[in-house]
Amino acid sequence: MNDQAPRKRPAKPYRRPKKDPVRMLAFEALRAVDERDAYANLVLPPLLRKAREKEGFETRDAALATELVYGTLRRQGTYDAIIASCVDRPLREVDPPVLDVLSLGAHQLLGTRIPSHAAVSASVELARVVLGDGRAKFVNAVLRKITAHDLDGWLERVAPPYEDDPEAHLAIVHSHPRWIVSALWDALGGGRAGIEDLLEADNERPEVTLVARPGRSTPEELLAAVGEDSGLPGRWSPYAVRLAEGGEPGALEAVREGRAGVQDEGSQLVALALAEVPLDGPDERWLDGCAGPGGKAALLGALAAQRGAALLASEKQPHRARLVERALAGNPGPYQVIAADGTRPPWREGSFDRVLVDVPCTGLGALRRRPEARWRRRPEDVPGFAPLQRDLLREALRAVRVGGVVGYATCSPHPAETKAVVDDVLKREGVSAEWIDARPYMQGVPVLGDGPDVQLWPHLHGTDAMYLALLRRTA
Numbered sequence: 190m191n192d193q194a195p196r197k198r199p200a201k202p203y204r205r206p207k208k209d210p211v212r213m214l215a216f217e218a219l220r221a222v223d224e225r226d227a228y229a230n231l232v233l234p235p236l237l238r239k240a241r242e243k244e245g246f247e248t249r250d251a252a253l254a255t256e257l258v259y260g261t262l263r264r265q266g267t268y269d270a271i272i273a274s275c276v277d278r279p280l281r282e283v284d285p286p287v288l289d290v291l292s293l294g295a296h297q298l299l300g301t302r303i304p305s306h307a308a309v310s311a312s313v314e315l316a317r318v319v320l321g322d323g324r325a326k327f328v329n330a331v332l333r334k335i336t337a338h339d340l341d342g343w344l345e346r347v348a349p350p351y352e353d354d355p356e357a358h359l360a361i362v363h364s365h366p367r368w369i370v371s372a373l374w375d376a377l378g379g380g381r382a383g384i385e386d387l388l389e390a391d392n393e394r395p396e397v398t399l400v401a402r403p404g405r406s407t408p409e410e411l412l413a414a415v416g417e418d419s420g421l422p423g424r425w426s427p428y429a430v431r432l433a434e435g436g437e438p439g440a441l442e443a444v445r446e447g448r449a450g451v452q453d454e455g456s457q458l459v460a461l462a463l464a465e466v467p468l469d470g471p472d473e474r475w476l477d478g479c480a481g482p483g484g485k486a487a488l489l490g491a492l493a494a495q496r497g498a499a500l501l502a503s504e505k506q507p508h509r510a511r512l513v514e515r516a517l518a519g520n521p522g523p524y525q526v527i528a529a530d531g532t533r534p535p536w537r538e539g540s541f542d543r544v545l546v547d548v549p550c551t552g553l554g555a556l557r558r559r560p561e562a563r564w565r566r567r568p569e570d571v572p573g574f575a576p577l578q579r580d581l582l583r584e585a586l587r588a589v590r591v592g593g594v595v596g597y598a599t600c601s602p603h604p605a606e607t608k609a610v611v612d613d614v615l616k617r618e619g620v621s622a623e624w625i626d627a628r629p630y631m632q633g634v635p636v637l638g639d640g641p642d643v644q645l646w647p648h649l650h651g652t653d654a655m656y657l658a659l660l661r662r663t664a
């Protein structure tokens with residue numbers, strides 16, 4: 190018999206957690222989005238700049254940090270459902286910083302090629318640094334459960350079958366709030382394949398598209414500057430150039446000089462269509478009534494200059510009006526930028542030949558650009574925008590002369606922000622106007638529907654889901 194007291198195992202020497210600057214930065218960005226309602230696309234660039242200066246971040250570190258932040262935010266709905274099935278309390282009772290570390294870990298495990306052991310150990314080390322050793326154990330236990338299945342395996346377990354509840358199934362599988370799945374499906378129509386493609390397109394990082402502002406630059410100049418392997422001509426806009434991943438617009442002289450800019454092709458098509466509608470009579474005065482930050486205004490300004498027309502770019506927010514000034518700087522033709530409320534405009538009725546109102550909206554058409562936006566928006570935001578949208582369109586129709594044309598645009602495909610607003614204004618606001626079929630002014634663009642208005646789609650056109658109605662004032 191051994192009467193000696195059991196020997197105590199020597200305590201494991203304490204090991205300091207390893208700091209991984211990429212994961213630390215991703216965590217900091219996620220906290221800012223969660224805590225301060227910050228926008229990922231605004232928070233990340235300064236963090237990356239600081240990391241480049243202080244931590245010696247290289248391009249691939251920046252790319253990984255960006256992917257971790259954007260991917261985690263986009264897939265949050267899917268990851269929440271998976272994490273919820275691995276913890277024994279409701280997710281709302283898990284501390285938000287713990288949930289952020291878990292979601293970052295889930296994304297590495299299920300949405301990247303990082304090997305499982307590396308994803309778990311990197312997440313546990315991150316948890317030790319930012320949460321402490323106790324909570325790191327919890328993170329370790331949850332992430333180990335997640336390693337039991339791959340993404341498809343998890344989706345089979347946590348998403349209800351499509352046949353039982355199609356919207357709930359799509360919401361979890363494609364990581365969108367259910368009400369947005371429902372709204373987008375109503376707007377798109379059709380069966381399962383279309384809506385699935387659309388939801389997946391929202392989960393892809395959009396290409397960076399440039400516009401060569403006519404008369405100031407050409408797509409050929411931009412393509413030569415970016416090099417054959419790094420750029421492609423636009424799909425639809427004759428002024429567009431698509432950059433390969435990693436292309437830096439700011440490195441191009443034409444962009445720095447404002448002769449070209451970054452602009453989604455859908456946004457280009459809207460400005461081009463408005464400019465192309467034939468007019469009887471003068472075509473000298475153009476208005477952009479909601480101009481900030483100035484993408485469409487800069488393209489309209491360049492087109493107006495080629496025809497000897499002048500552009501007034503108006504924007505309510507003074508700081509955004511300054512962005513419009515910057516976008517239009519160097520425009521070869523006459524233009525003016527003012528800060529004014531388009532619902533109580535300073536211009537006289539009938540002053541313009543062409544008017545664009547690209548109204549504030551929910552942005553449901555640009556979810557791929559703002560990874561956190563889908564989780565922030567609420568169903569009640571949709572009717573919340575309607576009065577302003579109606580007022581801006583009514584004033585736009587008053588601003589245009591009889592025979593002139595108004596373009597009503599939104600970056601949302603939600604019917605309550607698009608057709609319903611136009612129908613309502615035409616019926617109730619006492620301004621006489623008629624629909625113009627917009628489709629002929631988007632030559633070569635397929636699947637534009639039955640008209641007269643046009644709805645673009647990320648999965649069909651590779652653009653944001655821009656809407657355009659063209660109206661001619663009749664009396």
Ligand SMILES: C[S@@+](CC[C@H](N)C(=O)[O-])C[C@H]1O[C@@H](n2cnc3c(N)ncnc32)[C@H](O)[C@@H]1O
Pocket residue numbers: 456478479480481482483484485486503504505506509529530531532547548549550600
């Ligand atoms: C969708 S954005 C316009 C985007 C712009 N057309 C572009 O392509 O860069 C809508 C703009 O309308 C502005 N806005 C909001 N309320 C307004 C109002 N009452 N009058 C004029 N502009 C307004 C917002 O500040 C915002 O800059």
